[in-house]
Amino acid sequence: xxxxxxxxxxxxxxxxxxxxxxxxxxxxxxxxxxxxxxxxxxxxxxxxxxxxxxxxxxxxxxxxxxxxxxxxxxxxxxxxxxxxxxxxxxxxxxxxxxxxxxxxxxxxxxxxxxxxxxxxxxxxxxxxxxxxxxxxxxxxxxxxxxxxxxxxxxxxxxxxxxxxxxxxxxxxxxxxxxxxxxxxxxxxxxxxxxxxxxxxxxxxxxxxxxxxxxxxxxxxxxxxxxxxxxxxxxxxxxxxxxxxxxxxxxxxxxxxxxxxxxxxxxxxxxxxxxxxxxxxxxxxxxxxxxxxxxxxxxxxxxxxxxxxxxxxxxxxxxxxxxxxxxxxxxxxxxxxxxxxxxxxxxxxxxxxxxxxxxxxxxxxxxxxxxxxxxxxxxxxxxxxxxxxxxxxxxxxxxxxxxxxxxxxxxxxxxxxxxxxxxxxxxxxxxxxxxxxxxxxxxxxxxxxxxxxxxxxxxxxxxxxxxxxxxxxxx
Numbered sequence: 001x002x003x004x005x006x007x008x009x010x011x012x013x014x015x016x017x018x019x020x021x022x023x024x025x026x027x028x029x030x031x032x033x034x035x036x037x038x039x040x041x042x043x044x045x046x047x048x049x050x051x052x053x054x055x056x057x058x059x060x061x062x063x064x065x066x067x068x069x070x071x072x073x074x075x076x077x078x079x080x081x082x083x084x085x086x087x088x089x090x091x092x093x094x095x096x097x098x099x100x101x102x103x104x105x106x107x108x109x110x111x112x113x114x115x116x117x118x119x120x121x122x123x124x125x126x127x128x129x130x131x132x133x134x135x136x137x138x139x140x141x142x143x144x145x146x147x148x149x150x151x152x153x154x155x156x157x158x159x160x161x162x163x164x165x166x167x168x169x170x171x172x173x174x175x176x177x178x179x180x181x182x183x184x185x186x187x188x189x190x191x192x193x194x195x196x197x198x199x200x201x202x203x204x205x206x207x208x209x210x211x212x213x214x215x216x217x218x219x220x221x222x223x224x225x226x227x228x229x230x231x232x233x234x235x236x237x238x239x240x241x242x243x244x245x246x247x248x249x250x251x252x253x254x255x256x257x258x259x260x261x262x263x264x265x266x267x268x269x270x271x272x273x274x275x276x277x278x279x280x281x282x283x284x285x286x287x288x289x290x291x292x293x294x295x296x297x298x299x300x301x302x303x304x305x306x307x308x309x310x311x312x313x314x315x316x317x318x319x320x321x322x323x324x325x326x327x328x329x330x331x332x333x334x335x336x337x338x339x340x341x342x343x344x345x346x347x348x349x350x351x352x353x354x355x356x357x358x359x360x361x362x363x364x365x366x367x368x369x370x371x372x373x374x375x376x377x378x379x380x381x382x383x384x385x386x387x388x389x390x391x392x393x394x395x396x397x398x399x400x401x402x403x404x405x406x407x408x409x410x411x412x413x414x415x416x417x418x419x420x421x422x423x424x425x426x427x428x429x430x431x432x433x434x435x436x437x438x439x440x441x442x443x444x445x446x447x448x449x450x451x452x453x454x455x456x457x458x459x460x461x462x463x464x465x466x467x468x469x470x471x472x473x474x
Contacts, residue, residue: 023060023061023064023073023077024158024161024162025077025081025101025104025105025155025158025162026057026060026061026077026080027154027158028097028098028101028151028154028155028158029053029057029077029080029081029084029098029101030053030054030057030058031150031151031154032084032094032098032151032154033049033050033053033054033084034050034054035147035150035151036049036084036088036094036147037049037050049083049084049087052083053080053083053084056076056080057080060073060076060077071109071113074105074108074109074113074117075116075117075120077105078102078105078106078117078120078121078124079120079121079124081098081099081101081102081105081121082102082120082121082122082123082124082125082128083124083125083128084098085098085099085125085128086124086125086126086127086128086129086130086131086132087128087129087131087132088132089129089132089133090125090129091148092148093148093149093151093152094147094148094151094152096152097148097151097152097154097155097156098151098155100155100159101155101158101159102117102121104158104159104162105117106118108162108166198343199265199266199267199343200260202265202281202343205281213334213341214334214338215334215335215336215337215338215341216333216334217331217332217333217334217335218331218332218333219329219330219331220279220280220283220329220330220331220332221279221283221286221327221328221329222277222278222279222280222289222327222328222329222330222332222345222349223277223278223279223286223289223290223292223293223325223326223327223371223374224275224276224277224293224325224326224327224328224330224345224349224350224353225264225275225276225277225293225296225297225323225324225325225353226273226274226275226323226324226325226353226354226356226357227255227273227274227276227297227300227321227322227323227324227357228270228271228272228273228274228321228322228357229251229272229273229319229320229321230318230319230320230321230322230361230362231318231319231320231362232247232248232272232319233272235247235316235318235319239316243316247311247316247319248272250307251272251304251307252269252274254303254307255274255300255303258296258299258300258303259274259276259296261296261299262292262293262295262296262299263278263282263292264276264277264278264292264293264296265277265278265280265281267343267344267345268344273357275350276293276296277293277330277332277345278290278292278293279332280332280333280345286327286374287374289327290325290327290371290374290375291374291375291378293325293371294325294365294367294371294375294378294379294401297323297325297365297401298365298379298401298403298404300321300323301321301323301363301365301403304319304320304321304363305363305425306425307319308320309425320362320363321363322357322360322361322362322363322364322365322366323357323360323364323365323366324352324353324354324355324356324357324358324359324360324365324366324367325353325356325365325366325367325368325371326349326352326353326356326367326368326370326371327349327368327370327371327374328347328348328349328352328368328370329347329349330345330346330347330348330349330350331345331346331347332344332345351391352368352389352392352396353368355389355390355391355392355396356368356387356389356396356398358390359387359389359398360400364400365400365401366384366398366399366400366401367381367398367399367400367401368396368397368398369396369397369398369399372397372399375401376399379401379402379404380401380402380404381399381400381401381402382399382400382402383397383398383399383400384398384399384400385397385398386398
């Protein structure tokens with residue numbers, strides 16, 4: 001059984017009503033007619049009433065045995081009740097008892113059909129009232145004797161039976177709904193966990209449309225990005241597994257947030273590297289896809305500066321990012337088998353992005369000529385040269401994407417400068433208003449220390465010069 005089928009509450013909805021009933025009120029109808037027959041002294045009118053009511057009642061009971069109820073059968077029952085109510089000329093107790101059973105039938109037949117059944121019952125009862133008065137001028141005294149209490153008691157028993165049946169089914173449905181709700185919560189929890197292994201651009205359309213998933217792919221123009229951490233392999237050899245895992249998880253978490261913010265499809269993690277692409281399943285046009293990819297790469301490089309500063313304070317030095325980007329046609333879609341699928345891309349352009357990333361230096365973003373043609377008007381790029389890449393016969397022209405903040409001077413949102421014994425890293429985008437005073441005081445303290453050290457250095461040079469002069473005179 002498919003898992004989703006386990007979540008469907010097995011509610012047996014019957015026809016137009018809430019659930020199936022066996023028409024116990026028909027037995028009250030038959031009982032009423034039989035008890036009233038002697039009061040008619042078996043005149044032709046009473047015999048006609050017996051035939052008109054008893055035969056259809058028996059047919060309804062036989063027809064609905066192990067069968068769903070319907071509006072047609074409910075309508076027949078209501079008509080028969082109305083016939084009896086009109087024929088006995090609206091005798092108070094019996095009429096109210098039978099009218100209560102009509103109300104029960106209207107309730108269980110659904111809100112939409114209630115007005116229709118009420119109209120049928122009212123018209124039928126009035127018609128048969130006038131028919132009975134015309135055929136039987138003497139009238140019928142049915143308010144005395146034991147017949148009215150018997151009919152009333154039987155009606156009350158039927159109503160209680162209906163209520164008991166409905167209540168039991170309600171309890172059963174409530175338990176089923178509770179179990180189904182528990183299974184649904186479990187499934188939602190499982191799906192929430194599984195979706196973390198699949199890009200949202202892939203699973204969201206499947207969930208919305210409930211479309212079938214099969215082995216299928218197509219050729220599409222994509223902008224592909226490969227990235228990894230320079231120096232991570234050498235660093236991991238000197239660190240414990242816990243530290244390596246912590247660094248890698250922090251890096252991947254930050255980069256994943258950036259990829260999601262830019263709308264990239266995060267294809268996979270490869271060790272300390274990651275593969276992202278733009279263009280499928282949602283493309284904004286080849287040029288815009290390339291611009292989005294380069295913007296994402298620049299944000300990743302900036303984020304890596306922040307991470308590098310944090311890791312440097314922890315004693316982990318020399319971690320930089322390098323990125324390769326290209327634009328071209330690849331096959332993208334579901335690859336694998338019907339039992340195990342993977343949404344990924346294959347093609348020569350994916351290999352080119354990987355090779356560009358391998359040839360990039362620390363904090364460098366290399367793009368191919370196809371990507372450069374799309375982004376050169378928005379980002380300043382520097383031609384690196386024609387590179388001979390592994391797996392490619394011809395040399396490939398590559399450009400380095402420069403930092404847009406590098407030429408903005410004092411308007412830049414980043415300040416990052418490193419010298420031996422000196423490291424300055426300012427990220428104005430992440431600074432909070434109440435932190436500026438603290439930053440200014442620490443910078444002033446650093447300037448005072450630099451001035452003190454500079455004065456000490458000047459005094460030391462002066463003293464050394466005096467000693468040197470004294471040694472020359474002696």
